[in-house]
Every structure is written in structure tokens, then in C-alpha cells.
Amino acid sequence: MDIQLPAHYYDRLFEGLQVTLQVLALAFALGIVLSVVLGVARLSPSRIARSVSLAWIEVTRGISTIVLLFWMAYALPILLGVDQPSLLLMGSIALGINMGGYGGEIVRGAIQSVPRGQTEASIALNLTETQRLRHVILPQAMRIILPPMGNLTIEILKGTALVSLISLSDLSYEGVKLRVSGRLSPDAPSDAVLFVNILVIYFVVAQIINGLFRLAEWRVNRRFEGARNGVELSPSPKVTAGAGG
Amino acid sequence: MSTDTDPVTPSPAGAHHVAPPDIRPWWLRPKTFVIAAGVVVFAAFMWRFGGGDIRFSTEHRPRPGTTFDWDYFFALVPDMLRGIWVTAQATVAGFAVALVIGLLLALGRRSRLRVVRLPVALFIEFVRSTPLLIQLYFVYYALPDWDITLGAFVTLVIGLGVHYGTYCSEAYRAGINSVPKGQWEASTALNLGPTTKWSQIIIPQAIPNVLPALGNFLIAGFKDAPLGSTIQVTGILAFATAASGRSFDAGVEPYTLIGIGFLLVSIPSAWLVRRLERRIAYERIS
Amino acid sequence: MNASAEPSDRPGPVDSPHDPVSSPAVRMRGVNKAFGDNVVLQGLDLDVAPGERVVIIGPSGSGKTTILRVIMTLERPDSGTIEVNGRHLYHEQKGGQLKPAGEKHIRSVRSDVGMVFQHFNLFPHMTALENIALAPIKAKGMGKREAHQLGMDLLDKVGLVEHANHTPGQLSGGQKQRVAIARSLATEPAVMLFDEVTSALDPELVGEVLTVLRDIAEDGTTTMMLVTHEMGFASEVADKVIMFDNGQVIEEGLPSEVLKDPQNERTQAFLGAVVKH
Numbered sequence: 104m105d106i107q108l109p110a111h112y113y114d115r116l117f118e119g120l121q122v123t124l125q126v127l128a129l130a131f132a133l134g135i136v137l138s139v140v141l142g143v144a145r146l147s148p149s150r151i152a153r154s155v156s157l158a159w160i161e162v163t164r165g166i167s168t169i170v171l172l173f174w175m176a177y178a179l180p181i182l183l184g185v186d187q188p189s190l191l192l193m194g195s196i197a198l199g200i201n202m203g204g205y206g207g208e209i210v211r212g213a214i215q216s217v218p219r220g221q222t223e224a225s226i227a228l229n230l231t232e233t234q235r236l237r238h239v240i241l242p243q244a245m246r247i248i249l250p251p252m253g254n255l256t257i258e259i260l261k262g263t264a265l266v267s268l269i270s271l272s273d274l275s276y277e278g279v280k281l282r283v284s285g286r287l288s289p290d291a292p293s294d295a296v297l298f299v300n301i302l303v304i305y306f307v308v309a310q311i312i313n314g315l316f317r318l319a320e321w322r323v324n325r326r327f328e329g330a331r332n333g334v335e336l337s338p339s340p341k342v343t344a345g346a347g348g
Numbered sequence: 349m350s351t352d353t354d355p356v357t358p359s360p361a362g363a364h365h366v367a368p369p370d371i372r373p374w375w376l377r378p379k380t381f382v383i384a385a386g387v388v389v390f391a392a393f394m395w396r397f398g399g400g401d402i403r404f405s406t407e408h409r410p411r412p413g414t415t416f417d418w419d420y421f422f423a424l425v426p427d428m429l430r431g432i433w434v435t436a437q438a439t440v441a442g443f444a445v446a447l448v449i450g451l452l453l454a455l456g457r458r459s460r461l462r463v464v465r466l467p468v469a470l471f472i473e474f475v476r477s478t479p480l481l482i483q484l485y486f487v488y489y490a491l492p493d494w495d496i497t498l499g500a501f502v503t504l505v506i507g508l509g510v511h512y513g514t515y516c517s518e519a520y521r522a523g524i525n526s527v528p529k530g531q532w533e534a535s536t537a538l539n540l541g542p543t544t545k546w547s548q549i550i551i552p553q554a555i556p557n558v559l560p561a562l563g564n565f566l567i568a569g570f571k572d573a574p575l576g577s578t579i580q581v582t583g584i585l586a587f588a589t590a591a592s593g594r595s596f597d598a599g600v601e602p603y604t605l606i607g608i609g610f611l612l613v614s615i616p617s618a619w620l621v622r623r624l625e626r627r628i629a630y631e632r633i634s
Numbered sequence: 635m636n637a638s639a640e641p642s643d644r645p646g647p648v649d650s651p652h653d654p655v656s657s658p659a660v661r662m663r664g665v666n667k668a669f670g671d672n673v674v675l676q677g678l679d680l681d682v683a684p685g686e687r688v689v690i691i692g693p694s695g696s697g698k699t700t701i702l703r704v705i706m707t708l709e710r711p712d713s714g715t716i717e718v719n720g721r722h723l724y725h726e727q728k729g730g731q732l733k734p735a736g737e738k739h740i741r742s743v744r745s746d747v748g749m750v751f752q753h754f755n756l757f758p759h760m761t762a763l764e765n766i767a768l769a770p771i772k773a774k775g776m777g778k779r780e781a782h783q784l785g786m787d788l789l790d791k792v793g794l795v796e797h798a799n800h801t802p803g804q805l806s807g808g809q810k811q812r813v814a815i816a817r818s819l820a821t822e823p824a825v826m827l828f829d830e831v832t833s834a835l836d837p838e839l840v841g842e843v844l845t846v847l848r849d850i851a852e853d854g855t856t857t858m859m860l861v862t863h864e865m866g867f868a869s870e871v872a873d874k875v876i877m878f879d880n881g882q883v884i885e886e887g888l889p890s891e892v893l894k895d896p897q898n899e900r901t902q903a904f905l906g907a908v909v910k911h
Contacts, residue, residue, distance in 0.1 A: 165614040166607055167571035169585065174607050177592065177599040182416065223708050224755035224814075228769035228821060229745050232737075238768060242759045257477050264479035268578060275482055282489065295490035302478045302486070309477030326759045327801055 108292050108300050112281055119277030120304060122191070126263045126273060129195035130202060131256060137203025138252075142210025143236065156207065163204030169265050172197040176269040194266035202259050206252065213247035214240055245323045253316030257309045264305070274301060387444075421601040424591060428605050431587030432613070438504045438583065439570040445509025446565070450516025457521060472514040480511045480572055488579045504576040512569050516562065523558035524550060556628045563621035567614055574606075584609065657720030659684045659825050659857040660705060665714030667700055674700045675711065676881035684719075684824070687851055687858045689868040689889070692878035693904055698861045701878070702827040705859070706749045707740055718746050719824055745773070748823030752830040754810045756802040762789060762813045763798040769821045781820075788816035792846050808839030812846050819850070826850070828860040840864070847871070865908060869893050877901045 108116075144156035163171075175197045180188040217240050225235040267276035278301045285291030456468035475483070484507040487498065498506065527550050535545040574585035588606045592599035660682040667675040674697030682688050690698045703709045705716060707723065715732070716723040723743045725732040735743075757765050766785035770776040776784070789795045792812040802810050811831055818826060828847065832840045844867050850856055851871040862868055868875060869889040877885040877892060877900070885898040896902045 161615055161618070162611060165611045165618060167574055167610050167614075169572075169574050170603070170607050170610055173585065173588065174603040178603040181600045218755075220751060220753055220755035221757065223706075223749075224751065224757070226708060226744075227706055227747075227749040227751075227818065229741060229773040230769065231741070231773075234772045238772065239757055243757070261477070261479040264481040265575075267481070275479065278482070279485070282485075293490070293493050295486070295493050298482055298486040298490050301482050302474070305478040305482065306474055313477075323759075327803055 105292075106296060106299065108296060112292070112297070112300075115277045115281060116274060116301065116304060119272055119274035120308075122266075122271060122273040123260075123263050123275075124308075126191065126195050126198065126266055126271070127256075127260055129192070130198035130259050130263070133196060133199025134202025134206055134255075134259065137199065138206025138210050139241075141203060141207025142214060145207060145211040146214055160204045160207050163200050164208075166201075168198065168201045168262050169268070171201060172265050172269060190266075190269055190271050194263075194269060194271055198259055198262050198266075201262065202255060205255050205258075209248055209251045209255065210244065213244035216247050217243045242323075242326070246320075246327075249316055249320045249323060253313060253320075256312050256316070260305065260309055260312060274304060416600055416604075421605060424602055424605055427587055427591070428584065428602070428609050431582065431584040431606070432609050434501075434581065435573045435576070435583035435585075436570065436613070438501060438508065438576055438581065439566070439573045441505045442508025442573070443512060443566050443569050445505060446512035446516050446569070447562070449509055449513030450520055453513060453517035454520035454524070457517060458524075472517055475511060475514045476518075480507060481575055481578065483507050483511060484575060484579055500576065500579045500581045503579055504573065504581045508569050508573060511572070512565050515565050515568075519558050519561040519565070520554070522561070523554035526557045527553045559628065560621055560625035563617075563624060567617050567621065570614060570617070571610070657717065658682055659686065659719060660859070661715075661717040662701075662705075663715045665704060665716060666712045667697075667704060667709060668712060673881050675704070678714070678882070680876075680883070682825070682857055682859060684857055685854055687871055687873045688860070688876060689872040689874070690859065690861045690876045690878055691863070691865070691868065691892075691904070693907075696879045697881050698878045699829050702749065702829050702859060702861060705825070706747055706827055707744055708749075718743050721746075745821065746824045747827065748818035748821050748825070749827040749829065750811070750815050750818050750831050752834050754802070754807075754814045754834075756810055756814055756817070758802050761799050761801055762794065762805070762816075765802070765813060766817045766820045769817070773821065784820055785816070788819055789813070791819075791849070792816045793842075806839060807835045808842045811835065811843045815843070815846055815850075823856070825857040825859065828858065828862070830861050830863070832862065832864060863908060865893060865905070877904070879904070 141156045141160055144152045145160070147153055147156075172194060175193045176188070176190060179193070180186070221239055221243065222235060225239045230238070263273060264275040267273050267279065270276070278297060282294055282297055285297070453468055453472055456464050457472065459465045459468070484503060487507050488500070488503045491498065531549055531553060532545075535549050540549065574583055576583045577586035577589060580586070584606050588602040591602035658681045660680065662678055662680040665675050665678040666673075678701065680701070690701060692698045700709060704711045705718070705723070711724065715725060721743050722732065722735065723740065724735055726735040726739050727733075757768070760768065763782060763785045766788055767778070767781040770781040770784060771778060786795060786798060789798055792815060794809060794812055794816070797805060797809060797813075802813070805813065815831070831847070832843050835843065844864065847860075847867070848871060851858060858871075860868070860872075872889045874886060875889045875892040876883055877896070877898065879900055885892055885896060885901045892901065893905065896905055
């Protein structure tokens with residue numbers, strides 16, 4: 104069985120892939136921002152911030168991505184009185200919101216996994232709360248965040264296939280269209296070949312995402328191993344001992 | 349308290365109150381039969397009532413000019429519940445399939461033979477990182493090329509089963525790996541056979557670690573099950589699409605309704621899974 | 635330096651302007667702290683003079699670490715006042731009254747205090763030099779180059795220049811603790827708190843850390859409060875030894891008095907147990 108598709112099929116599929124990647128990028132950007140905001144808010148000293156973020160996370164994790172997508176595409180614009188919503192934007196926002204719910208819990212767990220002594224040492228060094236988070240806690244939490252965040256990003260990639268159901272011409276949508284148009288021509292490839300090809304394209308993209316996250320993990324872990332950046336190592340000629348007085 | 353429960357002093361025959369242990373093998377115990385009967389009844393029930401057409405029990409339409417008509421919203425509730433019932437059936441059946449497929453995949457992944465291990469690993473990775481939607485299309489549209497034609501509901505169950513089976517296999521694997529090395533070594537030291545080692549030592553200790561993950565997959569499967577509407581399974585999403593298609597501007601109420609219906613099922617379920625998780629963690633500590 | 639015995643009826647300035655000469659480096663008055671039912675500080679009064687080196691001893695769980703932790707603002711006292719260099723740590727003077735202080739005020743007073751921890755608490759994702767330079771850059775607004783120079787000088791002081799670009803994971807326990815001390819010195823605190831800084835170390839690594847502490851003590855300008863079980867070291871560097879138990883100071887005085895000739899029987903029992911070990 105020939106596993107390859109005719110060339111013009113690939114042209115169409117790669118056009119669709121561009122939309123898929125566009126949706127993925129937008130959803131990812133929104134998802135990451137939401138994850139950090141929600142993860143930090145879940146551990147905030149403010150009661151309101153804690154309960155709002157908890158409720159947000161529960162709802163966005165509890166609802167089905169596809170239901171959220173349909174609701175955002177078909178119900179929300181009417182409720183808001185928007186006539187022609189950008190489906191690309193709505194689809195990306197729905198996926199991003201979904202990612203933020205899960206990502207928020209990842210970030211929260213990672214922040215909590217940083218030992219308490221790190222916070223105490225930062226207080227003893229008189230860092231502000233923002234500096235603590237930015238320079239001490241989040242860099243260490245990153246090690247814990249990256250692996251599940253990579254998996255989550257692949258889940259979002261899989262989720263982008265759903266935007267085909269609200270008529271965005273992504274990879275899946277193009278695939279279905281090719282299947283329908285192929286039924287009219289006798290020498291069209293079989294459905295099996297078509298769908299296997301689409302699956303393989305998704306698989307390759309997923310593996311690339313996986314590789315990028317591995318790279319990021321490697322870079323973060325390297326920070327913990329030291330001896331890498333060239334700060335000149337000479338002490339000043341006289342020992343000034345800027346401490347103690 | 350009394351000397352006859354003292355493990356050191358041998359008790360006179362018949363004097364202790366502890367019931368003798370059940371020495372029947374597990375497949376002869378009453379509990380097994382109850383569970384098996386439940387599974388059979390459930391399967392029969394699904395077979396009979398799964399799928400079917402959408403029949404609307406209401407002729408209600410939204411009043412024109414309103415953005416949100418509460419009367420219409422409430423009139424749709426019974427139909428929504430029918431839809432969610434179908435979705436839930438597909439989820440549970442799919443999950444049962446996933447549990448079994450997951451086990452097979454986990455065993456294959458542990459195989460000593462490379463020709464088994466590597467393809468299984470590739471299969472798991474492939475299925476896990478590609479969209480369920482396209483997998484459903486594949487089963488529904490492509491398998492007939494090989495003369496395998498499945499109904500919509502069965503397709504959804506198989507699709508969910510295989511998709512989440514790969515997730516389950518990873519959970520099993522993690523659970524097995526979580527059993528401390530000393531337990532394996534002790535089994536070897538006691539010269540236990542593979543069957544005893546697995547059934548008595550490893551699996552009982554792995555299950556508590558796996559249960560919460562499986563619970564989460566069940567909920568995740570429930571959230572993916574509405575995809576069945578794309579292959580004409582008349583679940584919750586198909587209901588909403590049909591309802592919104594009945595009149596212009598009628599989409600707000602049904603889509604909002606199924607969103608709420610979803611949350612009413614998934615949030616309590618997630619809460620139950622977390623309780624389970626905490627209880628298990630607690631038992632491990634104490 | 636009188637502490638627990640005398641109630642705080644001294645007319646001394648309540649919230650005098652910053653005046654390190656006349657006001658004690660640390661003044662605690664009626665400080666209470668309980669964790670649930672467990673009372674760890676019971677109306678504690680304590681004065682530490684500028685430049686003084688105070689060693690706090692006592693059985694484990696007696697709350698001596700909590701003294702350091704409330705001064706470092708890691709635990710908030712349930713009641714009572716703490717002054718550092720004449721400024722209230724947890725309170726602000728507002729309209730002639732003491733009001734609970736805001737975060738800004740606490741930060742400003744806290745800049746006079748530094749702490750070294752039992753488990754080092756170095757930042758594992760930063761090199762030794764970055765650990766030291768972080769606070770000068772971020773909390774004091776020092777330039778990067780200047781902070782790195784300061785860091786190298788301090789690493790030189792603790793004998794670890796060649797480890798500047800190593801992360802904590804690459805250092806031994808003793809080296810980690812010396813970096814942690816340098817990190818705390820970099821913020822130039824007037825009061826330095828040392829919480830059992832040698833307890834987590836292998837015995838053969840204790841000496842190198844004590845040497846560094848001795849150097850700081852000899853400079854004579856930094857006020858030091860140390861919780862330690864190293865009695866030999868205590869008698870060597872301390873100006874004053876405080877025996878602490880059940881949330882209260884039960885004996886205090888010169889090392890020669892408290893350690894060599896304890897009057898209180900709980901002190902005697904404690905020292906007996908420590909020596910036996």
C-alpha cells in the first residue's frame with residue numbers, strides 16, 4: 104500500500120498546519136501567562152485572590168475543551184453582542200483558557216515544592232516579594248514546571264484539532280475536506296492513507312515540541328551545575344572585606 | 349488485653365475470636381461474582397440503549413429578540429440529560445476498554461523482547477501525541493477499507509479506549525516503578541514465583557499509586573467523549589448542535605446548558621478523585 | 635546588659651531616632667510566641683549591645699531558634715515589641731501611638747539584620763558568587779560590577795575564591811556554609827544571627843566554619859547572636875551566654891560563669907548532658 108499522498112494534498116495539509124501552529128502559538132502564549140498568574144494567585148496571602156483563582160481553575164479544568172470552544176464560538180459572541188467574532192481568536196482563547204487551568208496547578212505545585220528555606224533566606228537578604236519570586240522561587244520551580252508543561256503543550260496541540268469543528272481551516276479541517284472531495288475522484292488515496300498522514304504530521308509536531316522542552320529543561324538544569332559563565336575570578340588586590348562595619 | 353490474643357503464647361484451640369482467613373481463590377469469592385454480574389448488566393444495558401437518535405421532547409423555541417431566554421433554557425434540560433447520559437455511557441465503556449488495553453500495553457512495554465517492546469513504546473507515544481478527533485475519523489472512515497465497519501457508538505468507545513489505554517499504560521508503569529526496590533528483592537529472597545510476586549506483592553502495592561491517575565483519566569475521557577458528535581454519536585454536544593440548529597440565534601442556551609451540565613458532573617468527580625488521592629497519601633504516611 | 639530579670643520600666647526612648655550609640659542593637663520586650671498550645675517564647679525581655687556577641691544555649695525545642703527567627707521576621711511574635719538599632723521592627727510610630735508596621739517599614743528595619751541558617755539555604759540555581767551578589771544588587775541597588783567585586787572579596791575572606799563559579803551542588807557542607815556566611819555579610823547587617831550553623835555539618839567540616847565565625851567576631855563591629863551546641867567555641871568568642879529553656883531565660887552571664895560554674899540546676903543538667911555526648 105502506498106503511504107504517500109499526491110503532492111497537492113500535502114500543499115493543502117501544510118496550509119492547514121500553518122493555521123494549527125498559529126492557534127497553538129496564541130493558545131500557548133495565553134496559557135503560559137494564565138498559568139503563572141493563577142499559580143501565584145493560588146498561593147497569595149490575599150483570600151480573594153486565592154478563592155477567585157481556585158474557582159477559575161476548577162471551572163476551566165472541569166469543562167470540556169470542546170464544549171468551551173463551542174460556547175465561546177457560538178454563545179459568547181451573542182451574549183456580548185459581537186457580530187463577527189474572529190474564530191481564530193476565539194478558538195485560541197478557549198484553548199489558552201483550558202491550558203491556563205491545568206498550567207496554574209502545575210505552577211502552584213512547583214512553587215510549593217521549592218523548599219521553605221529558600222523563601223526564608225530571601226527574607227533574610229531583604230528581597231521584596233516580587234524579587235523573591237522572580238530571582239529565587241520561579242527559577243527553581245522551572246525545573247519542576249517544564250516536564251509537565253511540555254506534556255500540557257502537546258495536549259493543547261491535540262486540542263487545536265477541535266477548532267476544525269468551528270470551521271477554522273486548520274490541519275484537521277483540510278484533511279476532512281480532502282476526504283470529502285476525494286470521494287468524487289476515482290484515483291484519490293484511501294481514507295486510511297489520508298488520516299495516517301495527518302496523524303503523522305501531528306506526531307512530528309508533537310515530537311518537535313517535546314524536543315524544544317527537553318532543550319529548555321537541559322538549559323535550566325545546567326544552571327544548577329555551575330561553572331559556566333565567565334565572571335572574572337580575581338579578588339581585588341587588597342582585601343577590603345566590605346562586611347561587618 | 350487477654351492472653352489468648354498474645355501472639356507469643358499459643359492459644360488453646362478454638363479460644364480466639366479471629367475469623368479464619370478466607371482461603372478461597374479470588375475468582376471463587378462472592379465479591380467477584382457481584383462485580384462480574386454488575387459489569388455484565390452494565391454491558392447489556394449499554395448494548396441496548398447506547399446511541400440512538402436525538403428526539404426532542406420539547407417544541408419550545410427561544411423568543412425572538414432575546415439574547416438569553418430562561419424558559420427555553422429550562423425546557424431543554426430533559427433533552428440535555430439524555431445527551432449527557434449517552435456521553436457518560438460512552439465514557440464508562442471506553443474507560444473499561446482503556447483499563448484492559450492499558451494493561452496489555454504496559455505488559456508489552458515491559459517485555460524482554462525488543463521486537464515487542466519498541467513497537468509498543470512507539471504506538472503509545474504515537475497515540476498519546478495525536479488528536480483523538482483524527483483517531484476517531486480513522487476508525488470510523490478508514491477501517492471500513494479493511495472491511496471493519498463499526499457503529500458510531502462502538503467507534504467512540506474503541507477510540508476512547510485506545511486513546512486512554514495509552515495513558516493508563518503509562519500510569520500502570522509509573523505505579524509498578526513506584527514499588528520500592530526492596531519489595532522486589534524480598535520477593536526474590538523468598539523465592540516467590542512470578543505469579544505470586546505480581547499478584548501478591550507488586551500489584552497490591554502499585555494500585556494505590558495508580559488509582560488517582562486512573563480517576564483523572566476517567567474525568568478526562570468524559571471531557572473528550574462529546575467528540576462523538578463528529579461521528580454522529582448523539583451525545584451531549586450533538587444535542588446542543590441540533591438544538592441550536594433548530595432556529596436562528598438559538599445557540600446561546602443549549603451551549604451554556606451543556607457547559608453547566610458538564611461542570612455539574614466533572615467538578616464533583618474531580619473533587620472525589622482528590623479526596624481519594626489524599627486518603628491514599630494519608631494511609632501511606634500513617 | 636540586663637535582661638529578663640528586670641521589667642521594662644526604664645524610661646528609655648520608645649522609638650528614638652536612629653542612634654546606634656545609645657540604643658541597644660536588639661531590644662526585645664515582653665515577646666510572646668506560641669505555636670498552637672506550644673508556648674515557645676514567654677514574655678521574653680532581652681537586650682543586646684552593639685558589637686556584643688551573645689551565645690544562646692538550651693535544650694532542643696526550647697525555642698532558642700525562635701528568638702532568632704522573630705528578629706529576622708521569619709515568625710511574627712504574638713505580642714511584645716522588638717527594636718533593632720533603636721527602631722521598632724514590627725511597629726511604627728503613628729500619631730504618638732505604636733501601630734503595626736507595614737511591609738515597607740519592616741523591610742527598612744530588616745536591612746540591619748542578617749541570618750545564617752542551619753541548612754545553608756543557598757540558592758541552588760546560582761553560583762556562589764551570584765548567591766552573594768544577589769542581595770547587594772537587588773535589595774541595595776548596587777551595580778553589578780561592584781557587587782561582583784564585593785562578592786569576590788568576601789569569597790576571599792572565607793577562603794573560597796576558586797569556587798566563585800561553582801553552584802552549591804558542587805560544594806561540600808562546610809564550603810556551602812562559608813558561602814552562606816559571605817552572602818549574609820554582603821548585605822552589611824549590623825546584627826548577624828547564626829542558627830546552629832555547624833549542626834548540619836560533618837564533624838571534620840565544623841572547624842573551617844568556626845574559623846570564619848571567629849574572624850567576624852574579631853572584627854568586633856558586628857553584633858552577633860549565635861545559637862550553637864559548640865560549647866568550646868561559645869566560651870571562646872562569647873561576651874555573654876544565655877541559657878534558655880521553656881520560653882524563658884533561666885540564666886545568663888559571662889561564659890566563664892554560665893558554662894564553667896552554672897548556678898541553675900537545669901543549666902547544670904543541660905551542660906552535663908552536652909558534655910556526656
